[in-house]
Amino acid sequence: MKRLYPLLLVTLFFACNDNTISADAEAQTIDPEMYWGESPWPEIRKQRINQLLPIALKAAEVDCWLVICRENNNDPIADHIGGENAGGTAVFLFYNDETGFHSKVFSPSGEATALGDLDIHDEVISVERGTSAVVMAVDFIKEKEFGIIAVNSSESNAMADGLSYSQRQNLEELLGDYSDRLVPSTEVVYEWLSIKLPEEVEILRKAAQLTADWQIEAYKEVVPGTSTDADIAKFLKQKMAEYGVKNGWAPDQNPNVNSGVDRGHSHATDKVIMPGDVIQIDFGIKVYDRWVSDIQRFAYVLKDGETEAPKDILHYWESAKAGNRVALATMKPGAKGVDVDRAQRVLMKEAGSDYVMWSTGHPVGYVAHDVGPNLGGSQASHVRPASEKLIKEGMTFAFDGFHAWKLEDGGTKTISVEEMAVVKENGAEYLIAPQEDLILISN
Numbered sequence: 001m002k003r004l005y006p007l008l009l010v011t012l013f014f015a016c017n018d019n020t021i022s023a024d025a026e027a028q029t030i031d032p033e034m035y036w037g038e039s040p041w042p043e044i045r046k047q048r049i050n051q052l053l054p055i056a057l058k059a060a061e062v063d064c065w066l067v068i069c070r071e072n073n074n075d076p077i078a079d080h081i082g083g084e085n086a087g088g089t090a091v092f093l094f095y096n097d098e099t100g101f102h103s104k105v106f107s108p109s110g111e112a113t114a115l116g117d118l119d120i121h122d123e124v125i126s127v128e129r130g131t132s133a134v135v136m137a138v139d140f141i142k143e144k145e146f147g148i149i150a151v152n153s154s155e156s157n158a159m160a161d162g163l164s165y166s167q168r169q170n171l172e173e174l175l176g177d178y179s180d181r182l183v184p185s186t187e188v189v190y191e192w193l194s195i196k197l198p199e200e201v202e203i204l205r206k207a208a209q210l211t212a213d214w215q216i217e218a219y220k221e222v223v224p225g226t227s228t229d230a231d232i233a234k235f236l237k238q239k240m241a242e243y244g245v246k247n248g249w250a251p252d253q254n255p256n257v258n259s260g261v262d263r264g265h266s267h268a269t270d271k272v273i274m275p276g277d278v279i280q281i282d283f284g285i286k287v288y289d290r291w292v293s294d295i296q297r298f299a300y301v302l303k304d305g306e307t308e309a310p311k312d313i314l315h316y317w318e319s320a321k322a323g324n325r326v327a328l329a330t331m332k333p334g335a336k337g338v339d340v341d342r343a344q345r346v347l348m349k350e351a352g353s354d355y356v357m358w359s360t361g362h363p364v365g366y367v368a369h370d371v372g373p374n375l376g377g378s379q380a381s382h383v384r385p386a387s388e389k390l391i392k393e394g395m396t397f398a399f400d401g402f403h404a405w406k407l408e409d410g411g412t413k414t415i416s417v418e419e420m421a422v423v424k425e426n427g428a429e430y431l432i433a434p435q436e437d438l439i440l441i442s443n
Helices: 032-036 041-060 109-117 133-144 165-181 186-193 198-220 229-243 311-330 337-350
Strands: 003-005 013-016 019-022 064-069 090-097 100-108 123-127 149-151 182-184 256-258 278-283 285-287 295-301 361-363 396-399 402-406 412-416 419-424 427-430 439-442
Touching: 041 090, 041 100, 041 186, 041 198, 064 133, 064 165, 090 133, 100 109, 100 133, 109 123, 123 133, 133 165, 149 165, 165 182, 198 229, 198 278, 198 285, 198 295, 198 419, 198 439, 229 256, 229 278, 278 412, 295 311, 311 337, 311 396, 311 402, 311 412, 311 419, 311 427, 337 361, 337 402
Parallel strands: 064 149, 100 123, 149 182, 295 439
Antiparallel strands: 003 439, 013 019, 064 090, 090 100, 256 278, 278 295, 361 396, 396 419, 402 412, 419 427
16 A cells, blocks of 8 residues: 655645636646636736836836847747737837836837737837838937947846847947947846746746645655656656646756656656655646746655654755755845855755755746846855845745765765745745655555
8 A cells, every 4th residue: 555644635726717626636638728717928018017127227227228029030038028929120119218117119010000909018100111110219219318228138148138140230330329328138137037026926826836736646656666757757747738737947857756866957767766765856837838836845765664764864854944944034135146045055064965066046937047146156166146136025936955965876865945935025935835744655
């Protein structure tokens, strides 16, 4: 008889379009549209542009942000500003002036009507065939005499690096002396994307809960001596298919199920799960094709005669959990990412953990490793800039508490208690209840 400790009978209810669906039911095919409802992204995008972008422009100390969108080789920020359907070249301008915040788009006539219907920009100017949207935008920039103009050319942030070489050349030629006013949009994009609206946090909360619940279900499927890591990964893939969600990161490495020696970011193998194994599941899902979760859950497979994990395994678990908890406590507005990493690693050292190369945590939201402060760097020879960034209210993170030790074969095993949290005014809070006890599996 197979047992799973602690007994976790999680019932998850979502109310979507007045339909309530239980996620603890037997495997079934779910209509994704009925389960999730219509995507809230259009309205959330509009809120993000009008509420958060003016603040981001001020924080980045720029007068105007220019984004050029086009067909087939579009800017990575395009769908955040409504430019995902660009055919001909379109130019999006965002700026603050004495009258407030403004968004102005110079769009080819073939797309201008549809873009205007989205109702997310102050003004959409239709550009007739044979006329350059870039020329019109440059004329407007000169008319407004903007001082600092951010454009999407960045060495450090891929989301702020969409302007091609030829586009940059053309823009500088048209701007003339004004081209000296161009700066990378790195800080604008950072300040904007790193903050999530409360509505987005709630979506991430639901995604995190599903991610954790399914991992608990997956552990119930483990048959020691028979089940492989790949079998458990396949079970989770099936849950994703049933509920109409996508992978949180590269499909071949999501989920990563690992009952053996550390493999880092990798795929699940055919390694057979055996008594005495510590099992890691690192798993994330993407909901509404937009927001991403990243949660880990750990289990121990009891050996014959055992009713609980051995003292050393329990020590490793409690050590890693303590590291996660102190990271959360340090994650306050005004702290730096490196501060969170340092607090967690102090406990690691005290508990006798081996060295772990990974950062304590990272922003999570639109991708698994999102834009925002890196929670790392305290053990590095130099602290990377993202770790020196200040933590702010509205940021969301996935973060670990670590404990690593040597296995009998000389390899290393790491428990990495990974949870998700949002930063509030007075500190951070978990998105969902964290894992408190190591899950125990027996025959």
